[in-house]
Amino acid sequence: MNVFWTVDAAWWKLLVSALALAGILVFAWRHVRRERAALRRGALVVEILRVLGVAALLLTLLKLERIRILPRTLKPEVLVLCDASDSMSTRDVAGGPTGAVSRASWLAEQKARKFWTPLEQRYAVRVEEICAPPTNAAAAAEAGTDLNAVLDRVAQENSAVRAVLLLSDGDWNAGVPPVTAATRLRLKQMPVFAVPAGSDQFLPDLELQSVSAQAYGLMEEQITLPFTIQSHLPREVNTTLTLEGPGGAVLTRKPVTLPPMAQTQGSLVLVPREEGEQTYTVRLPVESDETRDDNNTRSFRIVLRREILRVLLIESTPRWEYRYLRNALMRDRGADVRTLLLHPGMEVGGGRNYVSAFPGTRDELSKYDVVFIGDVGLGAGGLNEEQARQLKGLVEQQASGLVFLPGPENHQQSLVSSPLGDLLPVVLDTAGPRIGGFGMESRLALTVRGRDHLLTMLANSPAENDLIWRSLPGFYWHAPVLRAKPGTEVLAVHANARNQYGHLPLLVTRTCGNGRSLYMATDSAWRWRRGVEDTFHYRFWGQVIRWMAHQRHLAHAEGLRFFYTPESPNAGERVFFHATLFDAAGQPLQRGTARVRIATPGGREDSIELAPEAGGWGVFTGAYVPAEGGLHKVEVVCEETGRRVSTKLNVHQPRREQTGRPARPEVLREIADVTLGETGAMGQLDELVKKISLLPERQPEQQIFRLWCHPLWFMFAVVLLGLHWMGRKLIGRI
Numbered sequence: 001m002n003v004f005w006t007v008d009a010a011w012w013k014l015l016v017s018a019l020a021l022a023g024i025l026v027f028a029w030r031h032v033r034r035e036r037a038a039l040r041r042g043a044l045v046v047e048i049l050r051v052l053g054v055a056a057l058l059l060t061l062l063k064l065e066r067i068r069i070l071p072r073t074l075k076p077e078v079l080v081l082c083d084a085s086d087s088m089s090t091r092d093v094a095g096g097p098t099g100a101v102s103r104a105s106w107l108a109e110q111k112a113r114k115f116w117t118p119l120e121q122r123y124a125v126r127v128e129e130i131c132a133p134p135t136n137a138a139a140a141a142e143a144g145t146d147l148n149a150v151l152d153r154v155a156q157e158n159s160a161v162r163a164v165l166l167l168s169d170g171d172w173n174a175g176v177p178p179v180t181a182a183t184r185l186r187l188k189q190m191p192v193f194a195v196p197a198g199s200d201q202f203l204p205d206l207e208l209q210s211v212s213a214q215a216y217g218l219m220e221e222q223i224t225l226p227f228t229i230q231s232h233l234p235r236e237v238n239t240t241l242t243l244e245g246p247g248g249a250v251l252t253r254k255p256v257t258l259p260p261m262a263q264t265q266g267s268l269v270l271v272p273r274e275e276g277e278q279t280y281t282v283r284l285p286v287e288s289d290e291t292r293d294d295n296n297t298r299s300f301r302i303v304l305r306r307e308i309l310r311v312l313l314i315e316s317t318p319r320w321e322y323r324y325l326r327n328a329l330m331r332d333r334g335a336d337v338r339t340l341l342l343h344p345g346m347e348v349g350g351g352r353n354y355v356s357a358f359p360g361t362r363d364e365l366s367k368y369d370v371v372f373i374g375d376v377g378l379g380a381g382g383l384n385e386e387q388a389r390q391l392k393g394l395v396e397q398q399a400s401g402l403v404f405l406p407g408p409e410n411h412q413q414s415l416v417s418s419p420l421g422d423l424l425p426v427v428l429d430t431a432g433p434r435i436g437g438f439g440m441e442s443r444l445a446l447t448v449r450g451r452d453h454l455l456t457m458l459a460n461s462p463a464e465n466d467l468i469w470r471s472l473p474g475f476y477w478h479a480p481v482l483r484a485k486p487g488t489e490v491l492a493v494h495a496n497a498r499n500q501y502g503h504l505p506l507l508v509t510r511t512c513g514n515g516r517s518l519y520m521a522t523d524s525a526w527r528w529r530r531g532v533e534d535t536f537h538y539r540f541w542g543q544v545i546r547w548m549a550h551q552r553h554l555a556h557a558e559g560l561r562f563f564y565t566p567e568s569p570n571a572g573e574r575v576f577f578h579a580t581l582f583d584a585a586g587q588p589l590q591r592g593t594a595r596v597r598i599a600t601p602g603g604r605e606d607s608i609e610l611a612p613e614a615g616g617w618g619v620f621t622g623a624y625v626p627a628e629g630g631l632h633k634v635e636v637v638c639e640e641t642g643r644r645v646s647t648k649l650n651v652h653q654p655r656r657e658q659t660g661r662p663a664r665p666e667v668l669r670e671i672a673d674v675t676l677g678e679t680g681a682m683g684q685l686d687e688l689v690k691k692i693s694l695l696p697e698r699q700p701e702q703q704i705f706r707l708w709c710h711p712l713w714f715m716f717a718v719v720l721l722g723l724h725w726m727g728r729k730l731i732g733r734i
Contacts, residue, residue, distance in 0.1 A: 629653020
């Protein structure tokens with residue numbers, strides 16, 4: 001071990017220091033000769049302190065340092081890091097018997113032949129797996145690839161490492177950028193040689209990326225299943241998507257055309273035939289030039305049951321829209337329709353399924369899933385203030401749906417100042433004419449949101465749906481709408497008319513508390529029957545009542561109704577629970593206890609007590625944050641009534657690690673460049689091993705003690721100068 005001292009040998013610093021030291025020595029000598037008589041009083045000591053203090057300052061200027069050379073006694077080591085993260089399961093390495101193998105399979109093949117053998121003659125070789133997912137499912141979903149943490153650990157713990165050989169796809173998704181640790185490796189003379197595993201581009205493939213399904217469906221209802229397909233083929237593909245039911249039976253087929261290198265969206269239609277919890281599979285045929293065949297299917301679970309939706313239709317005069325709407329709902333086997341026909345100035349209408357008055361109690365009104373309000377206003381011959389307040393509570397508290405269907409008499413303008421005004425999705429133009437566009441046929445134009453919205457889907461794909469809406473017969477008048485309110489969804493607008501806010505919104509929906517409201521500013525949907533009979537008219541209104549009543553029927557039993565939002569949450573996302581309780585007489589329960597018991601897939605049991613909501617509707621609410629993905633069993637119990645209902649909450653667990661993505665060689669290339677290493681393709685692994693074996697010996701390690709900037713050195717200089725100053729006072733120079 002060698003030890004020596006160094007200074008900053010810049011010529012100007014040496015010159016200044018020499019002149020300063022010479023000057024202070026001359027100055028001190030003259031003082032000593034002039035005051036020989038004062039030597040006994042310590043003049044010589046004072047001058048020595050002066051010289052030492054100045055010398056200390058000059059050494060500080062010259063940056064005096066002590067360097068120790070430590071010879072290396074350990075055998076140099078090469079560390080081979082093999083990526084074991086989930087992204088390595090991506091099959092994009094060409095050359096396998098089936099056209100492509102996974103990155104992990106390629107890496108396992110290289111490890112099996114011990115490619116590092118040529119290094120063992122000179123180095124101690126250590127092979128490690130990095131970023132392996134934990135065995136716990138919940139932890140595995142959160143786990144990611146933190147290349148910076150791996151390399152930083154190498155820099156801090158392994159001083160004997162001569163080089164690092166990194167075999168990875170470079171897809172880091174946790175921590176800070178790995179170039180941070182690469183800088184530390186460079187300072188320690190540890191170059192990184194990297195081999196990117198996988199392709200940096202998508203291989204020829206068709207991928208069925210997603211199929212969306214709701215938590216439950218109703219028997220004989222058309223359930224729309226949106227899907228997304230990503231094509232990585234350089235040609236157009238004409239294929240057929242199939243929907244298979246339990247047992248593999250093909251239920252429906254849909255021809256699709258997939259543009260080259262593009263994403264395609266569409267939807268399948270499922271008409272369930274069997275009740276209960278069923279599993280369905282959507283399958284995309286494998287093309288001959290695909291390199292992967294494991295991403296062409298998607299399965300989903302859905303609960304199917306029979307439900308009768310209760311609908312209340314309130315109208316003033318029996319216009320055409322009312323007549324055809326009532327017929328459509330009456331013929332719907334999944335709807336139980338009651339009609340309140342208010343004849344202003346006359347007796348209330350009667351007949352089959354007519355009611356003579358507005359529901360008088362909350363328990364009677366709470367039975368309805370959807371309420372239609374036609375050309376009805378507030379006041380004589382319409383609704384009163386209390387009834388409007390009851391309807392508002394039904395929507396906001398009981399999660400029912402409310403549909404506004406204005407008419408030519410424009411009675412609904414009086415609802416703006418009533419409690420129902422808060423539920424209107426639009427701002428009405430009260431200063432303009434009573435109706436607009438009268439006498440000239442106009443059409444509805446779907447918005448981007450309306451093209452694929454479940455409520456407005458009249459076809460199996462957004463493009464076909466848009467064509468159908470363009471071909472529907474138009475309308476001759478519309479309600480005086482000014483604009484949509486904030487937080488609403490505009491599904492269709494006036495194709496031509498517009499104002500300072502843009503095209504007039506004519507079909508608008510919004511969420512109101514727990515329920516939903518819909519505003520349709522024209523009453524000409526009955527004209528959609530022209531040439532096609534009931535095809536589009538029946539489907540539209542059937543979708544309206546099912547879409548608006550969907551939440552109310554997530555889970556219910558006698559005297560208890562339960563639903564939650566969102567319907568398909570992610571792990572870590574807050575889920576809001578809503579329970580409506582009724583007593584033995586059917587009245588909303590005002591005081592009681594509602595408890596939700598949750599059994600997680602991991603075997604843990606959670607319990608949440610719901611708090612009562614104000615308003616007198618028997619609504620209890622609470623929130624829950626699922627910590628893991630999977631199927632959660634949920635049971636809601638009312639201790640006072642002894643009633644309970646069970647359902648299942650499907651929680652998605654987003655995974656940090658993603659398969660199917662291209663490799664990121666640029667990440668590994670940056671690490672290698674910063675550490676003065678190299679990168680090579682998968683076929684150049686042996687060449688990189690040879691280059692590592694030819695690396696020169698690493699320079700001995702140096703330990704540098706910087707005396708010039710040490711706090712004690714600074715204190716030493718200050719003490720010398722302080723003693724010098726005190727000595728001058730003692731001998732009488734000051």
